[in-house]
């Protein structure tokens with residue numbers, strides 16, 4: 415989609431972090447943006463800040479794990495702007511890196527509900543609208559480098575699922591001759607508050623302990639601040655990928671060696687090993 419001006423974008427998890435970075439990049443392209451997030455106070459303040467800067471934006475409180483919320487998000491978008499051209503399935507949470515088998519079923523239910531079912535709900539609700547519009551449209555699914563590499567425990571499992579699902583949807587759209595296109599966003603470390611994901615954990619999922627269990631919050635904050643890319647830079651990558659109709663959006667070239675390492679191990683029949691994180 416080359417022309418973005420006046421087009422309508424919907425971003426989930428848009429109150430902060432990468433979602434906010436995408437919303438800012440879209441606003442700078444002259445798009446109308448629907449910001450959705452489960453964290454209402456931050457959603458309201460982010461939307462107000464963008465509006466004060468002259469942006470045409472609309473806020474909808476949404477829990478992506480709830481299909482009714484996504485239906486309401488689509489309804490509100492169409493009522494407000496009459497169409498939808500870009501959807502970013504971005505909301506995501508992280509529970510830490512304790513061994514997979516010690517994660518509780520509540521950990522699994524929460525992370526799968528947001529990171530995987532949130533994307534499924536977005537695709538099932540918005541793609542039929544985009545196909546019906548029969549105009550250029552684009553979906554961006556936020557996975558992670560964790561979806562392309564070995565490891566990552568339950569977080570990695572959800573992100574690997576988003577990679578596979580997105581690749582499938584790309585093939586289906588192209589083979590069916592449909593107009594919407596899709597991109598898969600796989601960032602490395604970005605300076606956001608994802609290590610504080612527990613702030614949005616619903617009470618119905620009992621909390622098994624602090625995140626990350628093997629780091630202190632101070633160490634996590636330091637790592638994200640020291641090594642994390644600015645969220646707005648990720649938004650700029652996404653704008654370029656939409657313009658180029660590019661599927662794979664890799665924002666951290668320093669992980670190239672890690673992807674090659676994993677691919678080589680698969681092809682050579684070697685058991686998985688990890689390379690140290692880049693720069694450390």
Ligand SMILES: NC(=O)c1ccc[n+]([C@@H]2O[C@H](COP(=O)([O-])OP(=O)(O)OC[C@H]3O[C@@H](n4cnc5c(N)ncnc54)[C@H](O)[C@@H]3O)[C@@H](O)[C@H]2O)c1
Pocket residue numbers: 426427428429430431432433450451452453476477478479504505506507528556557558559600601602603604605606607608609610611614642
């Ligand atoms: N920060 C990183 O290093 C990094 C790297 C790769 C991928 N990602 C992915 O990027 C996406 C955004 O994460 P971030 O790093 O900006 O973290 P973040 O915590 O700053 O932002 C996530 C946003 O999603 C919202 N959210 C949480 N649960 C939600 C729900 N159920 N429904 C709707 N909104 C919800 C939060 O309120 C928050 O505004 C996630 O999918 C994450 O897995 C992050």
